[in-house]
Amino acid sequence: MEHEILIIGGGLVGAAAAxxxxxxxxxxxLLEIRPAETDLHRLETxxxxxxxxxxPANQALLQSLDVWPSESRIQPVSVMDVRGDNGGRIEFKAADIPAPRLIAIAENRWLLAALWRQIRALDIPVITQKAVGLETGIQTASVHLENGDTVQAKLIIGADGANSWVRAQAGIKVRENPYGQHGVVANFTTEKDHGGTAFQWFKNGEVLAYLPLPDRxxxxxxxxxxxxKLTSLTPEDLAAAVTAAGEGVLxxxxxxxxxxxxxxxxxxxxxTFAPRVLLIGDAAHTIHPLAGQGVNLGFGDVIELQKMARNTADIGAYQFLKRFxxxxxxxxRTMQYGCDALFRLFADETLPALPWLRNTGLDWVNATPFVKNRLIKHAMGL
Ligand SMILES: Cc1cc2nc3c(=O)[nH]c(=O)nc-3n(C[C@H](O)[C@H](O)[C@H](O)COP(=O)(O)OP(=O)(O)OC[C@H]3O[C@@H](n4cnc5c(N)ncnc54)[C@H](O)[C@@H]3O)c2cc1C
Structure with missing residues (x-):
């Protein structure tokens, strides 16, 4: 088999690139061992x-690809209310920029289903065989499949997630710094209306975010x-713990x-590249989720690829990959280091003045519209 581009991994980033x-x-x-569910009826519940x-920049990308979910499955966020561990507070408002929304909350499986419906509609060949070997060369790269077939391509894109097989096969080493933390995710109904506000608390080195979904x-x-301490709780005790940690705001x-x-x-x-191989999405970078920017960085890769590919005949050429x-x-790096610095600032318990400094910092940024608006626009990809 021969194709111009073989994308390995059909998660949000690989599917969007395809x-x-x-x-x-x-x-x-596209080579994906677990193709996504595309039947919307099964997803309704x-x-x-x-x-x-x-x-917003990535919403525009997804809209241009006709994969943005219907408004009933989207929650626009108009305010972000961030609180420190010692009374510091910063509020980002869409009205300050001004913009109709800061970000929009969308579900993984709805986005994925919409992308996969496009993959089917565009007749993109999907290979579900496991890849067992990768060879790179000057003109082409080849992937060997479990059933003995070989796929040759001018470019192989590794969009196969944080533990990328493509990255390992291409011999690319990766620096891994575990945060010593897990991100625990769960959904809740709320007693009070959230009004489109996202909340975030930095407390004793932990970070808790409430992200609004439609209808309370x-x-x-x-x-x-x-x-x-969270995953072992009964549903009632988990809800009580999350209510208490969020100061009962909702x-x-x-x-x-x-x-x-x-x-x-x-x-x-x-x-993030080797001869005829390119990494995108989590295969190329992972990040602490405190700013909710992981998949946004991956979609940023897709926007750049789409832009650069417009004027290029050989998308797998060394100069193209290097420039990308x-x-x-x-x-x-700006986003990785920014999130890392914020995490460390609030995790550090050793310097006595730090709680005062970080909370005063939040209050200072809150009172300084120029800095605050620059920060909002950066996070929005504007
Ligand atoms: C707790 C938590 C909260 C997060 N919250 C946010 C948020 O609010 N906003 C945000 O932007 N990001 C968030 N992220 C980050 C986000 O989840 C990831 O950045 C994003 O899902 C990466 O997408 P991807 O397509 O690169 O990789 P993945 O979603 O990991 O997809 C990889 C795909 O490759 C396939 N695959 C893997 N190996 C192979 C192989 N050998 N052959 C073929 N196929 C293969 C897999 O089946 C999968 O479909 C969060 C992350 C965590 C952990």
Whole structure:
């Protein structure tokens, strides 16, 4: 088999790249061992505990690919209320920029289903065989499949997630710094209306986020070094713990889904390309979820790829891959280091003045519109 581009991994980032490149007239194939559910009726019930805060720039990408979910499955966020561990507070408001919304909350499986419906509609060949070997060369790269077949391509894109097989096969080393924390996610109904506000608390090195969903529902991400203190609770006790940690801002919460825990690791591969191979999404970078920017960085990779591919005949050429990697390095590192610094600032218990400094810092930024608005626009990808 021969294709111009073979994308390995059909998660949100790989699937978006497949649709974007196919729409440019490229010959794209996708290798995914677990193709996503596309039947919307099966998805109607319940709400996914895996949700994403999507920036306006990435919402525009998804809309241009005709995969943005209907408004009934989207919650616009108009205010972000961030609280420190010693009274510090900062409020980001869409009205300050001004913009109709800061971000929009969307569910993983709805976005994925919409992308996969496009993959089917565009007749993108999907290979479900396991890949067992990768060979890179000057003109092409090849992937050997479990059934003995070989797929040759001018470019192989590794979008196969944080523990990327493509990255390992290409011999790319990765620096991994575990945060010693897990992100615990779960959904709840709320007693009070959230009014489109997202809340975040930095407390004793832990970070708790309430992300609004339509109709008095929220999804939480609680970054903690002791996830079992949450995942082992009964639904009632979990709701009580999350209500208390959130200072009762939305009244009493009731559990809607069990709690899941993900380990949190900062990953920086030494490079994001090799001859005829490119890494995107979590294969190329992972980040602490405190700013909800992981998949946003991955969609940023897709936007850059789409933009650069427009004027390029050979998308797997060394110069193309090098330029792509250079263009993405700064936005990715800025976001990785920014989130890392914020995490460490609030996790540090050793310096006595730090609680005062970080909370005063939040208050200072809150009172300084120029700095505050720059921060909002950066997080929104504007
Ligand atoms: C607790 C938590 C909360 C988060 N919240 C947010 C948020 O609010 N906003 C945000 O932007 N990001 C968030 N993120 C980050 C986000 O989940 C990831 O950045 C995003 O899902 C990465 O997408 P991806 O497509 O690169 O990788 P993945 O979603 O991991 O997809 C990889 C795909 O590759 C496939 N695959 C793997 N290996 C192979 C193989 N060998 N062959 C073929 N296929 C393969 C898998 O089946 C999968 O479909 C959060 C992360 C965590 C842990």
């Amino acid at each position: 649709v974007a490149l196919k729409r440019q007239g490229r010959d794209v194939a 319940g709400w996914d505990a895996r949700i994403f805060a999507i920036s 529902k929220i999804s939480i991400v609680w970054s903690t070094s002791t996830p079992e 009244g009493k919460l009731s559990s809607l889904s069990p709690a899941f825990a993900f380990d949190l690791v900062l990953r920086r591969p030494e490079t 990697a250079q263009n993405r390095l700064e936005p990715v």
